[in-house]
Amino acid sequence: MIADNLQRLKEKINSTCLSVGREPHDVKLVAVSKYFGINTITEAAGLGVTDFGENKAQELRDKYKILGDKVKWHFIGTLQRNKVKYVVNSSLLIHSVDSKILAEEINRQAEKEDKIQKILLEVKTSGEESKSGLGNNEQVFKLAEDCRKLKNIQFIGLMTMAPFTDDERLIRKSFSDLRKLKDELNQHGNNLTELSMGMTSDFEIAISEGSTIVRIGSAIFGPRDYSKDWRDS
Numbered sequence: 001m002i003a004d005n006l007q008r009l010k011e012k013i014n015s016t017c018l019s020v021g022r023e024p025h026d027v028k029l030v031a032v033s034k035y036f037g038i039n040t041i042t043e044a045a046g047l048g049v050t051d052f053g054e055n056k057a058q059e060l061r062d063k064y065k066i067l068g069d070k071v072k073w074h075f076i077g078t079l080q081r082n083k084v085k086y087v088v089n090s091s092l093l094i095h096s097v098d099s100k101i102l103a104e105e106i107n108r109q110a111e112k113e114d115k116i117q118k119i120l121l122e123v124k125t126s127g128e129e130s131k132s133g134l135g136n137n138e139q140v141f142k143l144a145e146d147c148r149k150l151k152n153i154q155f156i157g158l159m160t161m162a163p164f165t166d167d168e169r170l171i172r173k174s175f176s177d178l179r180k181l182k183d184e185l186n187q188h189g190n191n192l193t194e195l196s197m198g199m200t201s202d203f204e205i206a207i208s209e210g211s212t213i214v215r216i217g218s219a220i221f222g223p224r225d226y227s228k229d230w231r232d233s
């Protein structure tokens, strides 16, 4: 099932890229493997998937203990300061930085690990109370400035989640707002290359608005069973 899903997804990513004049290899696929077990991840890796996304610190820590650097890991979830240590050793990229204290703790742990941690700032383009992320552009500019002073952090782009709606215009606006914000930050001395936006339901819109990283779970692995632990699946 994963093989068919992947094939179909890659075809859609490719055709979307071509239809908007982009190169398919400019869009990185992060397979969101939360709630799925080691066998599922290994199966996807065997089919050529290189990058996996997790949204819980302990789950990433435990999967990393088993799989290590056989695949590349991305942390995409809400991160508490006391759990930063579980994700810095494993993550190629942390997508969800939204406060100065979090950035400082990532910097501290990265220094311990003797690495430069790549990060994205998460922006709440939807205005939805339930979502995390920086609430306005001013906060993003300020945190970008703070990040520049942290030597073990490399700030390379922005991440967002579109609003929960069927209204395609609102989804598109949330993605185009993120792209504009990245351009603005780059006009003010940043050197951002990445836009992490687009999930199963909206990756085509995201790609057409300039996404460089799509985070896709259910289109690859099928629906998640939230009543189950990843160890049992």
Ligand SMILES: *Cc1c(COP(=O)(O)O)cnc(C)c1O
Binding pocket: 032, 034, 055, 076, 077, 161, 199, 200, 201, 215, 216, 217, 218, 219
């Ligand atoms: C779960 C999750 C995804 C993937 O969602 P799907 O709809 O299954 O593709 C993407 N981004 C974040 C932050 C997530 O938590």
